[in-house]
Amino acid sequence: MINDTSAPNAFAALVWPHRHAADFTASRASYITDRVRTLALALAILLPLWIPVDYLLLSFPDFVVLAGLRLGMAGLALLLYFLSPSRGGRLAGAWGRLALLMLIPFSLYVAARLQLGPADGDMLYGYAFFPVLVAAMLAVFPLTLLEGVLVGFPLLMGYAVVEGVFGAPAEPHWLGMLWLLALIVAIGVWTQLSQLRMLLDLSWRATRDPLTGALNQRSLAERLQAEHARWERYGRPLSVLAVELRSLDTVFRQHGADIANRLVAEVTEAVDRALRPTDLIGRWDDNTLIAVLPETEEAAARQLAARVREVSELASIRLSAGVTVRGEQRVAVAVPVAQENLTAFMARVVLTSGAGKAASTSAA
Template identity: 30%
Template sequence: MNALNTVKMHNKLACLHAYTNLMKEKSNMTAQRNDSKAAQATGTFAQTRRTMGAIMSETLGHIIYKLQISFLELWSAKKHANSFNNTRSTYLRSRLCVLCYVWAALTVAWSLADFIFMSDTTAAAQLSLQRLVLAGVLITIGYSVYRSNNLKSAKLGLVAMVLATNAFYFSASHTLGFPTENTAFSYSYTLLPIIQIVMLTIFPLTMRESLSLMTITLVCHLWVDSFSSTMTSPDNIASYWLQTVIALMVLWSQLSQLHMILRLYRQATLDPLTGIYNRRMLLQLAMRALAISEERHSPFSVLLLDLDKFKRINDKWGHYAGDVVLQAFTRTVQERLRKSDIFGRFGGEEFIVFLPKCSGEVTAQIADRLLEEIRAMDVLIDESRTPLKVTASIGISTFQPGDTLSSLIERADGALYQAKAEGRNCIRAYQPGQQSGFDARHSVSRDNIDMPAETSL
């Protein structure tokens, strides 16, 4: 009996020991799974954090880049395109002309007030003479600016107007004897520096241009106050403070106008996808450049570029891939052109480059260089795909006596379709007797052109 009880007890202990080991093993497996899940969660969190960090870094970098570009555009005109400078010069010249004529008329009209309110008729006569001189100078400035057609003359006109009005302020203060105490009449002359700053509000100026003009007025104001020994008087300190506040408001107004004109200009003249000139602005600039070339008897050439088999890119990889290809192609071409060259999107996958001062031989060299750069492009759509290789066909035409812009483009179009007919990925220049662009399109059908291998696009 005791032996039987001993065996039963031994079996119970063995079962208990086995159960304990099983529970320990299960507990270890649960702990391992939890550790694995925790490690996986930690890894996922770390990866998410790295991804979010990269996105935030890229976004922040893009924002900083945009702010930097915006500041540079508002600070100076060096970053502005020549066509925009021409547009802004029209704004400046028209407003400057009106301001000069109105200011001249009001200056002469105020002479009557001098004789009415001044007891010293000699001083009143001197002020009237000074007003007539100022009016004559302002009318001359307005007429000179009206006759000009560039941004530099508009800027010089602004500087001349500010110098003329400040010279009148100094001479009028000298005639009044640099009064140390302002009367109701002389106080109107002390407001001239503030009026000169306020009248700059109507001009869309850059920050540097505006600060330069305001500095001229400030220096003249301080110079006049130094003669009257009232520079540190409470009234003058209050006047300086008021002038500073008004100057900041004027500066804000000028920069707002400039920013608005820049934005409207881009919307009206640039292709929204590639950022280069659209067809309307492209032809407008080309007509102006061609007229200058004819006047100076300098060469003028045209490159018409077309991406080969671009429709297949859209069909096979989607329109997003097509947009990326167009943007990469635009950057590649734009980086290899001169600042004086006119580059824009002519329509679809066709682009055009107008080359002032380029003969046919030089244009062919430029086209060769562009074609090599295009062939070397690796367009990365996303990281999971192999970079795309693209090619282009180029047609060349050079100005001949009697040509118009339409005939130049038409001949380049004919040369382009000749390049398409001869297998694409090549350059062809217009030859006398060659078909025009319209005839070439009808005699050389795209469906009849031998298609390169699928991988070459």
Template identity: 35%
Template sequence: MLSVVFAIFAPLWIPMDYLLLESEDIGVIAFYRFSLFAAMITLLFINNVRKRNLQHSLFCLTLLIAFPAIFYTASLFQLVHSNTSLIGYSFIPFLLVAILSVFPLTILESVVLGACLILTLLYNDFFAGTLFSLEGFKDLWLISTLLIIALWANQAQLHMLLRLYRQATRDPLTGLLNRRVMMERLSELTEHWESNSTRPPVSVLMLDLDRFKRINDTHGHLTGDKVLQSFSQIMKEELRNSDILTRYGGEEFAAILPGTTIDNAMKAAERIRARCEQAWVTSKDNEPVRFTTSIGAGELKVGEDVSEVLQRVDNSLYEAKKTGRNKVIQAC
């Protein structure tokens, strides 16, 4: 959207240039303005045709700041020795710093982009001979103040977005990913897996707390919450940071293990089962409450979609529950 604004207003200022600039500068500045217009239209095209990710967005933002900064520098080089007013030009670095506050950037990203704009301003002040003047000091003070405000706005936006993202993707009780995110991640993994000639192993675990309803009915939901939290902590400790851990629903959990064979997945599942067998939480009456888990495990097969692998693993989990609970069964 900002690229559209720059693209529109860059040529719209040309009539003012005819009124304010000397005749020998008008053609050159008009060329610069149409070049900025073309650059912004190109940026709009780049932003819309490519698949967006964090790196792509940061690249487009850098260009959004760089194109007007280059226009500003080129225009000042052309106009610095003329006697015309620089209305419509001298404010550009301050505008670009203010634009930074619109985006939820990290401190490092904001400081790097802001420092580049400050250096651009200082370089042009030096070229114009105003760097060590009162005017140059005023410009430096103003742009530094705007950058500090932009940094504060960046961090406020970033923290708000991260908080909203966590609320949208995490289970509030256990801190694990929710089912929707797991399904998206598993779909991405299967698509990448099918297109990868080497096809590294991907295993899936489905875990269910045994007789969890009885725990809630006997000891209350607060104790049940403690069990869920304790179980999720065991999963975090026994599995890797790269594994995708999910509260699938109620007392049912799931884990996606990229790069893990079924044999290693079975070993990890057995570690979790054994830990649960020894674990306990304290009830509201200070009584120890023990819990166990049943686990189904399976490895992604060629040509298998998300629903099929989950169904296979869920069937093995059901088999574990049906044949006595507190066990790990491998999916067929």
């Protein structure tokens, strides 16, 4: 469905992840996962490189424990790299992978603090920077304000608890470190929001029809391709509505392009209100809207088509001369059939939308 908060300058989209459109959420999940994979691979390579330094500086029992932990965490990071999907995935999965990535360096810090204890604080320099590393890593992800706080606040509280319980709470240096960590988290959250704002802007320009705010043809085709592939692979129900604005050409000739464009926007908004939150709507061409209905059998799609036709014909533009211009729409339902590829299916969808008729105008 159309989600106005995905448009540029929408503050709510920077705060709440659920205010994003479904297509942007899927893209952001892939973006987060890609960066998790990159950082996981970097950790898998870099963590073992410090082992020779620990060998020179630490006692042998401490070295054995921490070297084993470094190798184990490097292996976990490598596993995270290979098990994370290179494309696609859900946002909840991306959150989980991000949380696991953050836990790897912080767990090493906690283990070093437990193993070395407060008396060996000088030996922690190979591990003391890990909380700062975690805070800095957050800056590379396009997270909302809520997500940034939910990740950054536990990091600060975790550091305070570890230092207060296992460190030297009477010494003031860890409070300075906590303050520095809070500043880095704040800068990281600001950077996250800047990235998210840029991605929202780019996504809106790349995927939306500027007149209606619905998906443009390219983005709609990509989403339909994904749903069609899911239908082919798993046999999940799929239906498509084709809404043809039959009177648009006549409205254009009688009232001009501005009124015709306003009517298209009004009809699109009316159709969108009739759809369900899981449905997608896009503008296929000047006169045709396409709604993709995942998990919808043909009978349910026909019931929805009747409601769409009813509400779309109520959309109108009131002119200054006291004339109301209404559109006349035709709504067709199509479902894929066996052995039919996506190209043939879409050709059938567009053909079933029918030809245009005259405009419908009425005096107020």
